Structure formats: C-alpha cells, structure tokens
Amino acid sequence: MTLEPILIDGGWESADSPVGSFQSVNPALKASLQQAYPISSLKDVERALAAAHEAVEQLHAVSVGMIADFLDQYADNVGADKAALVEIAHTESALPREPRLTSVELPRTIDQLRQAARAVRDRSWCMATIDTKTNIRSKYAPLGAPVAVFGPNNFPFAFNSCAGGDFAAAIAAGNPVIAKANTSHPGTTRLFAEAARKAVQASGLPRGMVQLIYRLRPDDGFHFVSHPLLGATGFTGSRAAGLKLKAAAEKAGNPIYLEMGSLNPVVVLPGALEERINQLVEEFFTSCTMGVGQFCTKPGLIVLLDDHRGREFCSRALRIFQQGVPGVLLAENGPRDLTAAIDTITSHGAELLVGGSSIEAPGYSFQNSLLQVSGVTFLLNSGPLQTEAFGPVGLLLMVRDEDELVRVIEKIEGNLTGSVYSHSAGKDDELYNRIEPVLRRRVGRLLNDKMPTGVAVSPAMNHGGPYPATGHPGFTSVGIPASMLRFAALHCYDNVRPRRLPPELQDKNPTGRMWRSIDGEWTQRDI
C-alpha cells in the first residue's frame, strides 16, 4: 500500500520508517477511504523539528509584512480550493456541505486567516510597552521555536491543525507550525497543507514554516510535545489525551495550551421559564443537537428548579428530543463513547428520559438523549455526573430550591462557558446576583439569555476557562489578537541601543498607527 507523503521542510516526502498506517473513514457509510497515511516514527518528528529550527533562524530576516502576506495568500488559496475542501471534509466528517461546511465553517476559517494577517500588519498585538524614564522596553515576540498544533475532529476547517485558530495564532505570532493532523480528517488536512505550502513559497517564508505529519503513537506524541526544540503546543481534543500530553510537556518545561471539553452549564431561572418556556426549550434543543451535539460549547447540563414549570420544561424537552432526527456522528468511537458516558451518568444516579442507544443506520448514529438527575444526587456524585457525552445528549439537573441551586453550582468544574437565562423585566435579579459570582469564577465566558454554541471570532472572545476545561485560566484559543499571546514570549530590552531595537520598540512608531503603551498611556504617537 502506498502511503501518502508528509510535508517536511517545504516538500512532500515519504515518511521515514513509518511505524504503521491508517485510513480515514466516511462516517456516513462506515467505509474506509482509499488513501493510506503513515503513522510517523520519531524520525519524522526530528526532521520536522530540525527544519522548523532552520526556519526560526531564517525568520530573523523576514519582515512581518511577509508573514501577513502568507496568511492572506493562504486564505486566497483556501478560497480557491473551496469545492475540493468541502468535498473531502464532507466525506471524512459527514458534516453537511450546506450550510455547515460551505457557508459557515470555511468562510470562518478564511476570515480567521485574514484577521490574523491584519493583526500581524497592525502589530498592536505585541503590547509594546516603553518606559522612557528607565529606557526599558518590552513586547511579546515569537517563541524562537516551532509550535505543535493538534486539532480536534469536530471542526475539520476552523480548528484544523493546519488552517484553524491555533494555526493562525501561532503563525501570526511569528512561529513555524508543525501540524499533527486529526486522524479523522487527514485528507482535508493534506489539502490545507498543500495550499499552505504554495502560500509559503509565494510569500517567500522559510520552507519549514508549515509542516504536516498525520499521526504518532501516543508515546511518540509525548516525546514530541516535550522536545527541547519545541516552543509550545496547542491541543484541542479529549480530556484523557489532553492530560497525558500536558503531563509530558510540562515535565519538560514546555508550555502547552489545551482545550479539553466542557459541559457548558445553562441555568434557567424561574422567571425566564414563566416568561418564555417554549422558546427556551427550542433554544436548548437546537443548541444541544447542533453539529450532532459535537461542539465543545454544547450545553450539556441544564439546571432548573424542580417546580411545576421546571418539570414542564423537562417534559417539553423530552418530546422535542424524541422527535428530532439525529445526524451522523463524526467517527466510529462516537456511539461507543456516548454509550459509555451515559452508563457513567446513569450508574451515578441519573435517569435516562429518552434515547440512550446507538442507531442502526448506514452511518454512525446515536439517539438524541436526555437524562435527568436531582440536586441531591448531583451533590453526592458531582464528579462522574459531569462526564462529557460528546453528542446529542443533555443532562437536566433539577434542584429543590435556591440554596441547592447555589450548592450545585459550587460543585461545577471549570468550564468554557456558563449561561444564565432570567426574566427580562428583572424578576430573577436577586437570584441572579446570588449565583453569578459562584458561576462566574468557574467559566471562561458567561452568557445571558443565550446558548453557548456560536463562538464569535472577536477580540473580546474568551474560548477558554479554568481547569479542567483548559490548562490555564488566562488564555483564549479563539479571538485575534488575544489567542496569539499563547505563542509568544515576553522580550525586554534594557538599555539596548536604538538601532538594535525591534521596530515596534524604536522611538518612531513603525506603522504610525500601532498601539503602544508609553509611560502608562496607550498611544499611536512616536516618542
């Protein structure tokens, strides 16, 4: 069997001594695709790191304009390859061509690359800080070492290891990227890498700026993220895999940024139910089953008071979940993992209201499922009851009263998001004020009257949150320029001669428009 080549140092090359091969699977047909991809040995890791290290050396002679040009050129190439990308991503992920892949995710991916290009040209992201009295100047700078990106299976475009948010942020911060494809969509990632390769060439960036390997054995992955030549890692995926990579990277002193899943609790206060119960049930169902429930921001836990309106919400939700037609899951392990998660949840005291089984169908499929648990039971088993079920599954948590509501929120782990629905005219405000501080410190993004799915690429976005949703509460993986700071080092210049300073720290503002903090004042002026 011929193995697809990997992208090393600007060229498509055979894997060196691969330790195996794999094929991706069309989840809608449960059928393996034809192409076979190598499981790389450490030799490929070493080659990629050596080439990236070369690229780092060459980057000193590269202007930020060239990096921005690369990002724009790459965005153009992705746009030009739209049809092919949608086709292969649809085949590898079973995500609908329309609107999801064609009209939502690909435009978002292109937009992220263009936003990154603008941030590079604008330069304000580096937070240039100048103290004229002491002549000390600092800014964020590239890591001086490549970034490894491990992308998830659920966004073949927007979080692709070779095109998505982490990729764009790492490149825009001035670092080479070594992408590790998600093994569910190697063909999609390969197309991206080819488009990136051409853009690297066209823009004159170092050849080792973008490289791609497809898969590593777990131990080799740990070796990769802990390698002394690696600058940092961006990972989006399961908590189990994330924690192992985290341990390996951190033991070696390498920064690693992880997004490891989230339940995204939604608290519905009584006044909201009184006011708009039907609308809330609809919103919950739509958000919980969007993308077949395989979003990191899927509302997986909904908290309600166990009164007549709360119970009414449950029974309406039950009906609508029953009626909904579930889509195709991303991968073979989907139904298996969902069954296991639901087993864990029910064996710790939750009741299955509807669904709970995989569906015999041409594709991987699982019933829309709802579970219910009491506040008392949740307080006893809050750990296992917060098991993420990555699919169209929601857990309704029914609390006895307001005190119990506060206590269950105190047991909620670190999450990406937390939503509170409340009465629009203020009936719930007292209760809101009571729960807000407790929920606030457990989540990265707090929402009002809004489901958490839909993560705008905004400078104010935080797609992050406290452990174990991520590995650090101070960083976001979505939102440019903030996401770039993960892949930057703080560089200070003390008494460095003027001409030796990077342009961003010289007296003259390098663009005339870049924002810098000079003696405590944010300004666009020269010194």
Added chain:
Amino acid sequence: MTLEPILIDGGWESADSPVGSFQSVNPALKASLQQAYPISSLKDVERALAAAHEAVEQLHAVSVGMIADFLDQYADNVGADKAALVEIAHTESALPREPRLTSVELPRTIDQLRQAARAVRDRSWCMATIDTKTNIRSKYAPLGAPVAVFGPNNFPFAFNSCAGGDFAAAIAAGNPVIAKANTSHPGTTRLFAEAARKAVQASGLPRGMVQLIYRLRPDDGFHFVSHPLLGATGFTGSRAAGLKLKAAAEKAGNPIYLEMGSLNPVVVLPGALEERINQLVEEFFTSCTMGVGQFCTKPGLIVLLDDHRGREFCSRALRIFQQGVPGVLLAENGPRDLTAAIDTITSHGAELLVGGSSIEAPGYSFQNSLLQVSGVTFLLNSGPLQTEAFGPVGLLLMVRDEDELVRVIEKIEGNLTGSVYSHSAGKDDELYNRIEPVLRRRVGRLLNDKMPTGVAVSPAMNHGGPYPATGHPGFTSVGIPASMLRFAALHCYDNVRPRRLPPELQDKNPTGRMWRSIDGEWTQRDI
C-alpha cells in the same frame, strides 16, 4: 518551647498540631535566634484555605478602592515599622542595614505596594476589551481563589512572601494571599504580616485576605500548591524545590509561576574590551559580588574571546576578585552549596582561578571565586557547567573564535537576562547582529553595556524568561501591572445585561481615565 503563632483568618493563632519547629539563624554569628516557629501540619493549610475561600466570597462586595486603600495603608505601616523591620531583617539575613536594607530594599518594597495601589485604582491593568458589534466584552479578573506565595531568602523585603512583588501583584489582582514565609527570615515576615493584618482591618478587607504560615514539610507543600481551593502559586527559590512544586501544582491543573535561578550570561565583544577593559572588569566584579553574589540576576557566566585582551580581562578580574573582601552569606547552606556547585563545575572541566573555599569566620562566608573554562569544554558539558553557584562566583568562558561564540550561546539554557557589551562606535556590530537572535530567544531581558543586577520596578520590565529560569516565557514577576496578569483569569461576558457587567466593562468608563480596547482602539472614552 512556645511557638510563635501563625496568622489565620485575621488573627494570630497557635498552629494546629504542628509537626515540628524551627528557629532562624543569625548568619553573621552562626547563632540561632530565640523565637521558635511552627512547622505547620496540613490542618493549618486547610484552615488558611477555608478562610481565604470565605474572603473570596466576601470580596464580591468589596470595591477596588478598598483594595487600593489596603495597599497604601500597608505601605504606610511598613514605613512606620521601618526601624524594627531593618533590625530583624539584618539579624536574620546579615544584609547591611545601610544602604541595602534601609535605603534600597525597604523603599523599593514600599514603592511596589504603592505602585500596586495605583494600578488597582487605575484599573487599566485588566485589559478591558469590548467588541461593540457582537456585544462581547472581556477583562482579566481575580482568580476566585487564593494565591500561595513562597518567597526567596535573598530579598527579605522586596520579594518577601508577605510584602514583596508577588504579594503585591496577587493582592492587586484581587486575590487573597496565603504567604509561606521563607524559613531564613520568619521574624521579618511576621512583622510584615502584622503590619498587613492591621491594614486589612483598617481598610475593611475580608479577614482572610492575608494569612501567614511559616513552614511546611515538603510533601505538605506539594499538597498545598495542588489543592483544589488554591488559585495559583508564586514561587521564587531554587530550581530543585521549584521543579518539585511545579510538578505537583501542574498535575492538579493549578497554575504556578516560578523563578528558579539564572546564570545571566554576559557576552563581552572584543571592541568593548579594546575600548574600556578596566571599566568592564570593575563592573563585572561589582555586579557579581553585589549582595555577596546572591542575586537572581548575578552575572554568573561571562563570555570572552580567548585572545590577548580576553586573557587580560581574566587576569585583571582575578586580581580584583582576590582583593575583594567577601561579605556574610544568607544561610548555613550557602558555603556548602557553593562548594558543591564549584565541585560540579570543576569536575566538568573548568579550572578554579581564585577562591573556591569557605572562610573560617564568625559568619557564613565564602571566598570570592572565579573559574575559567574553554569553549570546547563548555560545548561538551554545557549542562553541568551551567550549574548556578549562588554566591560571589563567576565562570569565565573563553571561546576560540566567533563561530564558537555562536555555538556556546546556542547551548545556553533559558535565563532571566543576557547582556552584551560592545564597542561604542560600532566596531562589534556585525558580531552583535550575529549573536543577538541566538541570545535573544534564551533570555527574558536583553541588556546592552550594562550588568543585569538592578531590576527596575517598571511596567516594561521582564523579570522572567524561558524555562528553566522560570516556568513560562510569557510572564514577569517584577513590573506592575504586567506581573498582576499571572494571578488573573480571563473573564468574558457575552450578551450580559448592561447593569450586570463589572464597572470596567460597562458603557461608561468607570474612572473616566481607564484605558480600554474598544473595537480595536485603546481609548479612555465611554461607549
């Protein structure tokens, strides 16, 4: 023996089931001081965490003005206690009363507290970012959990766990602090804690805002930093202790910021020697022996070309090191650790030029020491040859030529600082340009024509650097407000109703002067 009380929840209380006791030692007399301090059990850790957790709940009702008032009041109290603080710190550390303790370190400590107070009132530190189109708003916020501070032995005031930079940053970011005293100066720390306690009371902050324990067994320390009720840890100290705490904290998903020592390489280019050799020898000696060489920014490695001027530098340095009278080291382990470090360095091929032994004297003392090693040997044993010798010890690294200079810099580990001296009229510029990128990515602060000791408390300072100097290349432990970001979580508000937003994110600028990034523009205006 009566044990000194610990500060828990606003009161001085007996340690609960202490597992031992210790006394501090006057290093100038090698004599134990009278007071005995408890080695706390985990019971004290749990009490402190519970009280701090209470404080976090109460902080929601506390204005930032009250936190600023506390910092100012505390600074006042420290100023009022100046004589007593200097006396006990002098006794516990043998650092000179003048100028060091009285005229340098205490004023700096007070200034840090006042700078922190100003940052709190100014509010700009929280980087409020508002996207008016999507109505998404974010800012840095307190962790919602206390910060543990482990201070080092070498700055009993400015890095004191209960008064220094980490303390000020953590409090200013809105977090309670649980200080773990450095065991070499418990009496100094106790005085600070009492001054802080009074300021907490006067300013109306929650009682658990500042707490103090003196010492823990190592395993209990690991338990502390990995505790689920802890928000983060700031640690300054040895690499050995730091790495163990790092492993424990990170395994539990708790952020930890570490400053673990640094060699602070100084590269002297040939033109600088040609121009001002005498001055450079003086600068090096002064900086290397300042504070008896016990600064984290001591220049411990000086890199020279092995030509006649380089050798001349060595012989002059040798003479001046020989003539210098060494001061008293901070602790009993000083001479022992220095002997061990010098053994490691010489057993890996360095030659001892002068010094190398402890001195029989009333206090702990060690000879000013210089070692020398060739570039070839350094390239073979670069790991052990970068052993930090925490005292008046320098290693002269003599490289054959410019190529070897680049190669040895490539072997230098992550450091807090790196200095380059060069000819003032540009004779060395070509070589500077060649080595700068290689050195730049290995250090947090790059200096020109300046020794690294002297760490200005400037917003542009980076007292940080790549691993293993610290645990993360993107954070500084000195410089307000940047150092506060270590103890903050990113909080995003998505569609949150206007009155529910924190003041910093409401349409109206809360101070009329706070800097916010609104739609990509840094501004002081309202929306």
